Amino acid sequence: MSEKTDRLLSVLKLQPVVPVLIIDDVATAVPLARALVAGGLKAIEITLRTTAALEAIRAVANEVEGAVAGAGTILNAAQYEAAVEAGSQFIVSPGTTQELIDAANDSEIPLLPGAATASEVMGLREEGYKVMKFFPAEQAGGAAYLKSLSSPLAGTLFCPTGGISLSNAKDYLSLPNVVCVGGSWVAPKELVARGDWAGITKLAAEAFALRG
Numbered sequence: 001m002s003e004k005t006d007r008l009l010s011v012l013k014l015q016p017v018v019p020v021l022i023i024d025d026v027a028t029a030v031p032l033a034r035a036l037v038a039g040g041l042k043a044i045e046i047t048l049r050t051t052a053a054l055e056a057i058r059a060v061a062n063e064v065e066g067a068v069a070g071a072g073t074i075l076n077a078a079q080y081e082a083a084v085e086a087g088s089q090f091i092v093s094p095g096t097t098q099e100l101i102d103a104a105n106d107s108e109i110p111l112l113p114g115a116a117t118a119s120e121v122m123g124l125r126e127e128g129y130k131v132m133k134f135f136p137a138e139q140a141g142g143a144a145y146l147k148s149l150s151s152p153l154a155g156t157l158f159c160p161t162g163g164i165s166l167s168n169a170k171d172y173l174s175l176p177n178v179v180c181v182g183g184s185w186v187a188p189k190e191l192v193a194r195g196d197w198a199g200i201t202k203l204a205a206e207a208f209a210l211r212g
Helices: 002-012 026-038 053-063 077-086 098-105 118-126 142-149 169-173 189-194 197-211
Strands: 017-021 043-047 068-072 090-092 131-134 157-160 181-183
Touching: 002 131, 017 197, 026 043, 026 053, 026 197, 043 053, 043 090, 053 068, 053 077, 068 077, 077 090, 077 098, 142 157, 142 169, 157 181, 169 181, 169 197, 189 197
Parallel strands: 017 043, 017 181, 043 068, 068 090, 131 157
Antiparallel strands: none
């Protein structure tokens, strides 16, 4: 587990913000990913919420230099396997089940499991997990809630996702138990629809600058 944890952290530490993408048209996947990488956001989470998602992951993994493609909204073992086969280098789930934990144990590709309560975090710690997705971040209590977990659950790191934007990202990134945040604001649907890749690169660069 420690090796996979290190591999996951090496991805999450690439940047302060991991783009969370819903891709409807696979044709936009490569130029979108290139625009994000150009702005400094190399690790990219493509959610399995559309029929185009797996092909989008495959395209980004094969065609975008510098990109680290990941899959989000993974709900079961079959999706886990399909995402890995498509080229995902990390897997993200909104919550956690024993089926997902078993799938992760059988795979070389690391899982960022979802948790929203202290009990869920403790259960994942018992399974050997030290890095988790805090979701849905704003709705589950926000930065103040996550800060309150930092002392009793010391040693656990989080990637908060859900309701995070440029305006509140620093509230999370300033916490000692946050390694990065996930957000969709760096790739607005309207910019993707217009093919405004320069605009997306600018948003990505602003997000990348949050590290400082």
